[in-house]
Amino acid sequence: MKDTRIDRRLFLRGLGAVAATSALAACGSGTSRSSGSGGTSSKTLVVRNSGGAYGDANMKAVLEPFMKETGIEIKVINPNYAQMLAQIKQGRPQFDLIDNSMIDFVKFAKEDATQQIDYDRLKTAKNADIAKNLLTPTAVGKNYWGSVMAYRTDAFGGKKPSSWADFWDTRALPGNRSLQHLDADIPELEFALLADGVPLDKLYPLDLDRAFRKLDEIKGSVKKYWDTGALPGVLLGRREVDVSTVWHGRLNDLIKQGQPLAYVFQGARRQSNGWAIPKGAANLDAAYQLIDYSLRPEVQARFAEIYPMAPVVPAAYKDMKDEVSATLLGSPKNLDTGFDADVEWWVANDDAVTKRWQEWARV
Numbered sequence: 037m038k039d040t041r042i043d044r045r046l047f048l049r050g051l052g053a054v055a056a057t058s059a060l061a062a063c064g065s066g067t068s069r070s071s072g073s074g075g076t077s078s079k080t081l082v083v084r085n086s087g088g089a090y091g092d093a094n095m096k097a098v099l100e101p102f103m104k105e106t107g108i109e110i111k112v113i114n115p116n117y118a119q120m121l122a123q124i125k126q127g128r129p130q131f132d133l134i135d136n137s138m139i140d141f142v143k144f145a146k147e148d149a150t151q152q153i154d155y156d157r158l159k160t161a162k163n164a165d166i167a168k169n170l171l172t173p174t175a176v177g178k179n180y181w182g183s184v185m186a187y188r189t190d191a192f193g194g195k196k197p198s199s200w201a202d203f204w205d206t207r208a209l210p211g212n213r214s215l216q217h218l219d220a221d222i223p224e225l226e227f228a229l230l231a232d233g234v235p236l237d238k239l240y241p242l243d244l245d246r247a248f249r250k251l252d253e254i255k256g257s258v259k260k261y262w263d264t265g266a267l268p269g270v271l272l273g274r275r276e277v278d279v280s281t282v283w284h285g286r287l288n289d290l291i292k293q294g295q296p297l298a299y300v301f302q303g304a305r306r307q308s309n310g311w312a313i314p315k316g317a318a319n320l321d322a323a324y325q326l327i328d329y330s331l332r333p334e335v336q337a338r339f340a341e342i343y344p345m346a347p348v349v350p351a352a353y354k355d356m357k358d359e360v361s362a363t364l365l366g367s368p369k370n371l372d373t374g375f376d377a378d379v380e381w382w383v384a385n386d387d388a389v390t391k392r393w394q395e396w397a398r399v
Contacts, residue, residue, distance in 0.1 A: 080109045081322040085135035087114040093343035094135070101338075102329050108322050117143075124149040124314045132317040133326060138308045139222070139379040141175035146383070150174040150312040157324040160331045164349045169376060170308055177308040178330055179339065180346035180366035182374060183216070183224060184284045185300040186268060191278035200231040200303045203279060204250070206257045211278030213254060214271050217261035218393045222382050224281055225251075225389070226375070230303045240378040244389065248396055261397070272297055284365055285344030304365050304374030308348065340364060 083099070085091050091112060099110050113131060115123070117140060123129045124147075134141075134150070144150045152173055155162060161176060170177025187197050192209045202209055216224050226239050228250035234243075259277055262268050268282040269290050284304065287297050311327045313320065329335060336347035337356045346366030347353065353361050353368060361367045365374060382389075 080111050081133065081319050081326065082111045082113060082131040083133045083135060083326070084113055084115060084120065084131040087112075090343060090345075093339060097339040097342050098330050098335055099326075101335070102326055105329075106322075106325060108325065110326075120144075120314070121147060121149055124316060127316050129314040129316050131314065132319040133323040134312045134314060135178075135309060136312070138170070138172070138175055138177055138310050139377070139382060141172070141310060141312045142379050142383045144312060144314075145172075145174045149315060151315055151317070153313070154324070158328045158331070160328045164331055164333075164351070166331070166348050167376075170310065170348055175310045175312040176327055176331075177310040177348050178327075178336075179309045180306050180348060180364070181309065181344075182284050182304045182306040182365045183221075183227075183281055184304045184365075184374075185227075185279065185302075186272060186282040186287055186297060187279040187300070188272055188275065189296040189298050191275075196298075197279055198300060198302060200227045201233075203227070204231040204254050206254065209279070211257075212259040212276065213257045214260045214262055214268055214277040214280035215254075215258050216281050217263040218390065218397070219263040220265070222377070222386075223389060223393050224305070226305055226377075227281065227303065236303070236375045239375060240381050242381065242385075244392060248392065251396065269297075288344055288363075301365065301370050301373045304370070305377050306365055306374050307377050307379070309345070 085094060091114070095112065099112070102108070103110055115131070120129070120131070120134065121144070123131075134144075141150065153171075153176060155171070158176070161171065166177065185197065185200070185203055189196070191211055195209060197203055197209055203213065206213075225242050225244070225247040228247045229239055229242065230236070232246060232250045234246075260267070260271055262271065262280070265283050265286050268277075268280040269287050271277045272280055272287070273290060273295055282299075284299060287295075287299065291297050311330070313323050317323060330339075331349055333347070333349050333351035333354070336349045336352035339345070340347050340352065340356065341360050344363065346364035348366060350368070353364075362369060364370065
């Protein structure tokens with residue numbers, strides 16, 4: 037599921053490439069754009085997402101039904117952060133709506149690149165009981181995803197790890213571990229703090245000294261720091277490691293194939309994808325229509341049944357199959373087992389954490 041996450045390497049390279057790509061942005065992408073009065077109409081609603089399996093699921097569950105219902109044509113493109121920011125800075129974004137992670141939208145907002153959301157135009161969102169932290173001034177959350185623990189069920193002599201304290205307990209549960217690399221996403225400092233006894237609701241602001249002291253305890257048992265979403269499944273499947281952090285949903289196919297793998301939802305770190313409208317968007321009306329459509333309970337449920345990301349609308353779980361709901365981090369059964377990443381904290385402290393992690397990893 038890497039296609040829904042921040043690719044830190046691309047992001048950091050992209051910041052330096054914004055100026056270089058500005059000229060390309062000014063030239064446009066060849067999309068037919070016809071802006072009406074106030075930039076509220078165009079021939080086509082252009083949606084940016086990350087493509088891949090995530091993009092395919094969105095097309096099947098959300099975009100195609102929306103086009104059929106409304107008659108609005110949708111074109112999907114996949115520019116990265118730097119390309120999007122360059123186009124917006126030039127005042128000529130070749131997209132009307134951005135589907136991306138909420139943490140990236142904090143960065144867009146700091147660049148003054150996204151519009152204030154007019155919640156009066158989102159009738160579904162108003163009454164959907166969506167968590168307040170997903171209804172921000174410039175972005176609307178639409179799907180939960182997260183990082184969890186996974187382990188081989190044939191390891192540890194039949195014992196089953198059930199908490200991050202167990203992950204850190206290499207005496208009771210000896211074996212190789214794997215943790216996420218900085219290149220893949222924000223470091224998993226919260227898991228170290230949970231293993232050290234910090235309650236879920238007391239994690240932020242993160243105590244960096246305490247987190248890295250706890251990471252020191254397990255460093256010798258970490259065989260690999262994974263930097264792609266597929267790698268934990270490979271490492272667990274080959275039994276190179278017995279337990280690993282993983283993006284939830286990445287092991288589903290392996291589990292269906294009969295591999296002895298299982299997830300632990302306790303202490304899951306939830307993040308969200310959402311919608312934002314770039315400044316200069318040509319088709320505001322259709323953009324708001326699509327945002328609102330995507331938050332209908334039946335649409336949220338339909339997407340979750342295709343792709344393992346959880347609805348943010350509680351009503352979506354009412355008619356969902358139990359076997360689907362039970363596997364989703366946002367379901368009533370699992371919501372209280374995890375926590376929401378504080379995206380504002382992470383953006384504000386990204387440089388400090390990056391420097392600290394790089395120093396720690398070199399030792």
